Amino acid sequence: MHDIYIEIFNKLGIPTVLAEITWPVIPFIFVAILLILVVIFLVLMERKVLAWLTVRKGPNRVGPFGFFQTIADAIKLLCKEDIMSKDTNKILFTLAPMIVFAPIMIIYGLMPFTEKFVAINLAAGLFLVFALSSITTVGIVLAGWASNNKYSLLGGMRSAAQAISYEIPLVIAVLSIAVLAGTLNLSDIVIAQAGGFSDGAFFSWNVFSWNIIPAFIGFVVFFICSIAEVNRIPFDLPEAESELVSGYNTEYSGMKFALFFLAEYAAMFIMSVLIVTLFLGGYLSPFSDYLSVTLFQNIIHNQNILYIFMHIEQGFWLIAKTYFVIFIIIWIRATLPRLRADQLMSFAWKFLLPLSLVNLTIVAVFKYFSTLMNG
Amino acid sequence: MDIIYNLFFYAIAFVLVIAALSVVFLPRIVYSAVSMILAFISVAGIFVLLNADFVAISQIMIYAVGITIIMIFAIMLTGRVSEKKLWIAFAPRTLFAFAIAGVFFVTILFTVTNGFKSLARESSIFSTTLPSIETIETLQTQGTTGIIGKALFTKYVLPFEILSLLLLAAILGAVVMAKKDRDNLINPTTRLIEED
Amino acid sequence: MALESTLNKEMIINVGPQHPSTHGVLRLVMTLEGEIIKDTKPVIGYLHRGLEKLAESRNYFQYLPMVDRVDYLSSFFCSAAFCYAVESIAGLKVPKRAEYIRLITMEFNRITSHLMWLTAFLLDLGATTPMFYAFREREDIVKLFEELTGQRMMYNFYTFGGVKKDLPEGWMTKAVDLCKSMPKMFDEYEAIITKNPIFMERTKGVGVLTQKMAADYAITGANIRGSGIDFDLRKTNPYSVYDEIDFKTHLAENGDSYDRYMVRIAEMRESVKIIEQALKQIPGGTPERLKVKSVNCGCKKEDCEFCGFDVQLVGKKLNAAVFKPPVGEVISMIEAPRGVITCYVVSDGTNKPYRVKWRTPSFSSVQLLPELIKGKNYSDLMPIFGSLDVVLPEVDR
């Protein structure tokens, strides 16, 4: 893509520097479209799945199967009056949703959706993901503070305390992945999970080299923490509607609320992608080879077309795995009540943190011996 | 590439200076906290320009988030101060403070520039000659994280371990402080609420 | 600044009247320190309709529909309390069949009320799914009510001396079927709730109601049985035909929110058993059978099995305009889902009551709330308040 873009500029006689500077627009547009599509589908999916789990029909009026429900909601939120109460701090009140939303969008750029579809391929990408995701905490605290509403403030403070507490086990669980892969580049982490553990027909399936196997405890810790990071039940205390009305976004309406909403669902998706990337082999197929490649290589001999097929399949596997993870998250939401603030905190510090340290030790020892055996 | 590099540097530096000045001069302490985030992120940008990607991200992780949250919590802990406007009063002591700050700044500037010069003489990091192609390749593909890791566990093992003791001391301090506050809490008398 | 910061540690917050978890329009003025509740002051009266005063300007029959509005979740009980009071003032006898119909409807209503409580309680704790499950079953019962009374909420079905209509045809079969399927549904709720570790964490040991406290605040109903006090008017002071039914009262030991939950679940199961028994024992049997038999019999004797007094619906036909109970005062007490509903009626011999006074169980529970949640975490408000099963119209009347 990059090369074609530069070539077009060169043909038009525009300096390469200009082409290089304007290039990021293209991946950004891709990422933005992806984000919006993903959220539209995710909101609908959540409502449908929740409805099925609770013996209801869910949205079924707007479009076939209520497919345009989210779009209708988005238009409604866009056209809604933005009410700002008199005592709010107007600057921070407007800034806060942006601080919450923007980092999530950047994380979309960092994720390897397929082998080549990585907008920003950084050597320390994994590390940056956590740095960015923790910035949203600041936005939420600011939203709570700027609203000058007691519920918002309590929600914001709770949210900050929760996010920072769950950040620690999350990061330490990720350390075990860094140990296993030996890199922080997300694409390389995915590639490191290919190959299986021996050359046999069955054992060479990629499933056997996914990080979930050595770092299973880490996976559990990471999964729980990522639910907490995106404020889902049972960790949705910051916006517990029966306690804090709506938490930090009580005072928000219209597009500002929509940004929070968008950020929440976008974060839920990207956290699931992260779980898949780190523990479930990312875009890799669970088998030893890509199905489409094995299927079509005898029929189609054009390598480029096969390559495109492979990319589509990679995207398919990633999306499939991600939605599986999301389905579990929704399932959990339908099953569990929410925790109390103090239980939440002690769960993070007294259970998850020690567990993640244990996981790190296990993985380090495992890695040591596996390198020893492989020479 | 040099043009782009310089462009980036000056843009980031501009943002950094503005943000840093706003931290000091903005009337509300919460605004200062927000501009502090911007300042820290700009510093991270400068680090990136210096090929220190790991340090840059650490900067965001520890300073732009960790320290900022601590600052915001501290603001919350001080209650009403967060709403007060903090203007610099032009009293004689302000001028005095400015004078001291100025002297300090000049000293630092002098030291740093001199230090840079001597460093540049001694080491190859600041030399004008380009690094080897191998180094460039490692940097491009793996960043600096691995290099830092190797350095930490070979050359700087002792400081690394001492650091953990330092962090331990910080934990102990935090716990003792929190316990003290909790034990000294006077039970506030419940107030009667007037109906509105 | 030091002084300022110490003064500023507490936050006074209005929880309600427009709050998702205050079950209507209760307003709690709370003093929080951080998230610790230092003080709570319930402010009630947002739903006050003057039901007691209204009685004084209306005759007994005109007041009867309003009684249902005392507690919209257990209308039959309020209605029954008032009817029993008036019946005992006026010395009206109620036929057995009417009493059985009252008992069946009341027990069904106890289940709907408990189901409604369950949904609200779990919703407060953040679990949405039980709500839909419980409403599914509640809907079945409410449909039965609709078929019987024409109403889904304010039934206006009881009258002085009996009930207004006989059971419709086929109603009893449906009721029997429902009773058969219901325990399975309760198992379903219990599967999702009872052993749920988060639910147990949230409710066990939270909001412990000691026996002394319960006695001091005159708490009744499932709340007091959760603390281990065996007090159930249906047993201790049987009204209606409860003495002909074999049932148990369920007790728990600790008096925490979890125990109150367990007691209510057990009560629902027990209610199903009561209904099953009552459906078997009802004099005259099914309405279809009774109709045929009474036409065939036609003896009009007092003690006839098919056309005697026991299978009538109303003991004595009353004229609304001239119904004047003799001078006197009476208290009737009913074991409603939320506790003992007491109706105190004073008659001065006219066709309007001189005074009607309601003493409702939720009122006591609301008074108890500040003491139960003092010093607790703000999040504990939900399991404690939810488990007390407060319904606001009943508090405010």
Add this chain to the structure above:
Amino acid sequence: MYISGYGILIAFILFSFAFAAAALIMSFLVQPKAPGINKEKTYECGMKPFGDSRIQFDLKYYLYALLFLIFDIEAVFLFPWAVSYNKLGLFALVEALIFIGILVVGLVYAWKKDALKWQ
């Protein structure tokens, strides 16, 4: 500057903020504006809010923030270790375990002192 990808990252930072701002501006242009005194009241369950909402918070939040920072620093120092772990071998493992162990001592101390208890 040799490390690739950061230019595009900076662009992404700017664009994503611009995206959020564009959404807000777009909504600002199409939304109806009908302000009112009651609309502008702070929500407090339908009552007039009393007192100041920006109260002084308990120190426990601060303690959690401090603990977060300390463990965050720990994690940041462990990242280079994790990346270069397979090149460093047993020595690094032992070193890291000592490093973690010392911090676990701190955690256990905080635990035993009940500092991790959210009141």
